[in-house]
Amino acid sequence: MGEFDTVVVGAGVAGLTAARLLRRAGRSVVVVEARGRVGGRVHTDRTDGRITDLGASWIHGITDSPVAAAASAFGMPTTEFTVGGYQPDSRPIAHYDPSGHRLSPSAAASYVTDIHTVDAALVDVIAASAPRASYLEVTEEVIGRQPWTPERADRVREYFSHRAEEQYGAAIDDLAAHGLDDDAIDGDEVVFPDGYDRLPHHLAEGLDVRLGHVVTRIEWSGAGARVTTAQGIFAAREAIVTLPVGVLQSGDVAFDPELPDEVAAPLSRLRMNSFEKVFLRFPSVFWDDDVYAIRQQGAEGAWWHSWYDLTRLHGEPTLLTFAAGPAAIGTRGWTDDEVADSVMAQLRRLYGDDIPAPTRVDVTAWHDDPFARGSYAYMTLGSTTDDHDALATPIGGVLHLAGEATWTDDPATVTAALLSGHRAAERVLGREIDVTGAWAD
Structure with missing residues (x-):
């Protein structure tokens, strides 16, 4: 002993x-x-010389960050990649409507303004919420106050549902009303090209x-x-x-x-939570130029609604998406190929059937890890x-x-x-x- x-x-x-x-x-x-x-x-995977962070990836805000200070002291190189959490406009985003067509700049601006309207009102509603209130209840209360058409309200409603899923890997009706109180970023965000x-x-x-x-x-x-x-x-x-x-x-x-x-x-x-990463590497870039993220609205985006362009991290065309909340639960037990086929069906819907197939797919399985049991x-x-x-x-x-x-x-x-x-x-x-x-x- x-x-x-x-x-x-x-x-x-x-x-x-x-x-x-x-x-x-x-x-x-x-x-x-x-x-x-x-x-x-x-946890960083280095198979075939590629560097893939299967677990934590970002420092979410380097201002006064002890992790940033430690990384600097240890000589770890970083690359700026500010996503600002699941925000609608922190960086250039290609928004696609439910029919699969990209929103015009004016339509995207109106949609983003609606989201900010709800965010601003949520502060007081969450503060006054009941002890067992869900994030769904507080967002519904605010959305219900707006003089919007049902379709306009649905677009904002699904955005907040996806935010709960992508930020915490939880369905919006299972996340506490205060569950996103910490959803703030102070300073640039960075990732680690060396892992x-x-x-x-x-x-x-x-x-x-x-x-x-x-x-x-x-x-x-x-x-x-x-x-x-x-x-x-x-x-x-x-x-x-x-x-x-x-x-x-x-x-x-x-x-x-x-x-x-x-x-x-x-x-x-x-x-x-239930939250997994899906990395797809391609022989060439086929998606929108000069955006860091692609998002689609509507029922087709119930699971796969957001993709993040990681190409500049290592120079290889790469998209990252998340199986978050219901998507992670629904795909649990699927093979990597089955997950990739499901994701690619949505990308083909947006970009056409002739886009290239991924050359490599990596899907995490933190929920099945007995020493983690989730992310x-x-x-x-x-x-x-x-x-x-x-x-x-x-x-x-x-x-x-x-x-x-x-x-x-x-x-x-x-x-x-x-x-x-x-x-x-x-x-x-x-x-x-x-x-x-x-x-x-």
Whole structure:
């Protein structure tokens, strides 16, 4: 049995940040990780020399971002790719109407103005919403106030439905009214042409990381914590647990005693989403010039409504779309070819039957990953934004939960994971420490 000051469960960005800071403070730390790699939901595929970020891709706003600071310190090159969340006009977008024809500039401007009208009114409606109100209810209330024709209202209605799906991988009627409160970007967004996984690899340097250690049991008491894996038991004065919400809820890891209500209750109000990436690479570009995104309205866009042009990232014609919410659920179990055929049917509808077939297709499957069980967590009905921080309530002075779902200000991001790891390390040490210690020499 190994004995340490702190055992960290999970070698994602949260766990590695906490471990690195604790080691810098002179503590003995071990990180146990189920996978055969570090990074968790930051995972880059390098098959055939191509670099594809299957998990996290963006820094959503580099202004005052600790992740941007860490990436710079580690010498990770970035490429500006500001998408501004699921916004209607943050960058040039080719909007297509339900019949498959591109909207004229004036029609697109009117459509975007309608969306901004609803967004502006939503602030007060959400603030006054009932505790169990859904994002569907608050958007319907605002749309219902507008003097619009049914068709005009439907275009805006479906936009907000797709926003809920693409931002949080959830159906709009299952997302809490406050579920998009954090939908704001501060500064440019960037992606990593050399892969996002460089970040966790740098964070892991010099740490005692035990890969292939699947945790099955975590015991805690006034005497400390014991973490059980098939390879042995790790004992420590304290434990930092960075398991995703889906894994915490699955029962795959037993807590003894069980998590107290002040942590179990907010955990029960969060849910892991259904959200997968679909990358399609082509021999040539056939879509609109000078746009970063293509979006289609109407019933044909129920699943495949948005495509993002990643060509300039590596110089290979590439479109990214998302199987989000209902689309992810509906295509679960499909082969990559079946998903590609479904996506291509919509692209051919917009651009003609003679467009080239993709030369390569990559489809993620985070929902089927037993160590993730989804891409990230979202607030379901009855949840409040405070539930994120409440999930990190220290337990018995021994257990500390961390990870993207435990950070209120910007959940579902690598920034949230990193900052939650920093907070957990501070709580273990009982004092404030500088987060830059995670990447300083």
